[in-house]
Amino acid sequence: MTTKADRHLAELRSELRALPREGAGEGFTERVLERLDEPARGPAALPGSRSPWRLAAAAALAALLLGALVWRLGPAPETEPARPGRRDALAAEHASLAAELDEIRRLAEAPVPVLYLGGDDEVELVLDLAELAAARDRGRPLPADYRPR
Numbered sequence: 001m002t003t004k005a006d007r008h009l010a011e012l013r014s015e016l017r018a019l020p021r022e023g024a025g026e027g028f029t030e031r032v033l034e035r036l037d038e039p040a041r042g043p044a045a046l047p048g049s050r051s052p053w054r055l056a057a058a059a060a061l062a063a064l065l066l067g068a069l070v071w072r073l074g075p076a077p078e079t080e081p082a083r084p085g086r087r088d089a090l091a092a093e094h095a096s097l098a099a100e101l102d103e104i105r106r107l108a109e110a111p112v113p114v115l116y117l118g119g120d121d122e123v124e125l126v127l128d129l130a131e132l133a134a135a136r137d138r139g140r141p142l143p144a145d146y147r148p149r
Contacts, residue, residue: 002010113133117125 113129115127115129117127119125
């Protein structure tokens with residue numbers, strides 16, 4: 001399956017092939033070979049020799065970029081001086097939070113004393129055994145059981 005771009009590319013290639021070939025002028029190859037044999041001329045010929053203006057421009061550009069970078073980053077933020085007792089207060093708060101987290105984990109891992117009795121679409125019946133034990137310990141009457149024994 002060829003796309004529209006492929007068709008345009010094929011058409012362009014065929015049109016370029018149809019153009020007449022341009023040949024090199026008379027003596028072109030000889031002139032190029034002669035220039036290769038000649039010693040190089042100009043400032044670009046000697047490695048390490050650069051114009052002083054180029055070096056000055058490069059140094060100015062580097063200074064400008066460095067200045068922009070320093071300006072963009074801005075001054076270093078000043079740190080707050082350490083207050084006496086701050087470390088101790090943070091350590092105490094850390095210990096308190098760790099103890100609270102341990103208590104939450106302990107409660108989350110403890111078995112839940114409930115008994116699921118069943119239910120339907122509208123009502124779920126759950127018996128809280130912890131409440132039942134607490135009521136027994138307080139001397140409240142327990143619910144009657146009507147099942148024959």
